[in-house]
Amino acid sequence: MAMVKLMLISLVISASCVGTTAGSNVIHIHMANYGRTDTTTCSFGRPANQLRNINCYAPTTLPIIRDRCEGRTKCAVHASHHIFSDPCGGISKYLDISYSCVPLSSNAIRIHTANYGRRDKTTCSSRKPWNQLRNTDCSASAALPIVRESCEGRTTCLLQALNSIFSDPCSNTYKYLNIFYSCVPLTSNVIRIHTASYGRRDRTTCSSGRPSNQLSNIDCSAPAALPIVKERCEGKTTCLLQASLSYFPPDPCGGIYKYLDISYSCGPTEDRSSEDTGDCSGRGGLAGSEIDCVKLYDCLSKGIWNFLEVGGATRHHGY
Missing domain, CATH: 2.60.120.740 (Rhamnose-binding lectin domain (RBL))
Known part of the structure; x- marks a missing residue:
């Protein structure tokens, strides 16, 4: 070389x-x-x-x-x-x-964790005063989604460790960007989002152990769910979502136990004009189409954050 x-x-x-x-x-x-x-x-x-x-x-x-x-x-x-x-x-x-x-690389970047801030007193500490190193509980909450947006699925990427990109999670502390990633084989398919709902549309999904009053409203749907899911997942090889009000505000139905319901397919990156955008819900495939539709659920258990990774096998999470 x-x-x-x-x-x-x-x-x-x-x-x-x-x-x-x-x-x-x-x-x-x-x-x-x-x-x-x-x-x-x-x-x-x-x-x-x-x-x-x-x-x-x-x-x-x-x-x-x-x-x-x-x-x-x-x-x-x-x-x-x-x-x-x-x-x-x-x-x-x-x-x-x-x-x-x-x-040309046959592998792509897969981001596992990312943090902008400070988690110890030794990393990037050379010639820095002690008062800039003492806060080791410093983490920018936006670091992981920003790094994934910039690098996930690419063969190379470049990021600057700056407050202007990640915000300043702890003033007067000397910060660094820490990323854990791996290189995985490139895939020729990408995610196509068909439907997405955060709320409740029936009394059976993610209902185990829930009182009836938390399952009573089955006309509950956050209107922002579809555009948010499409923005984070459409056209990517993998994506990560959280079934949480912080992702899909405002609360479409207070007091109701909600879940995230996504129907998607994996298709080639090119020639998207022929995509069938019919309803995938509850069916194994689209009429007249080769697309295999998958129905996914993710439930938010009380006090527990549950993450849904779109792009792998079908997951049904109920708590």
């Missing part, structure tokens, strides 16, 4: 893996900077005062380059402060990229 280094002072810089192994390779970015780190690169004809600052880095360069080039067979980027901002006014800058051509 050879590494390629590109530098350009203006106009357009191009990276390409086309022609390597019959075009089966893609770009993998190692580093990128727009600015100046020495006095010799792209210095011809430049006065000394435009070359003197060699500690000039645009912090947005790497995420911008990875967003435009990572995993592609070719890309082109303008070396301009209009794209990367101007990290050092009056200095002649250049775009410096190191990349290699690697085989």
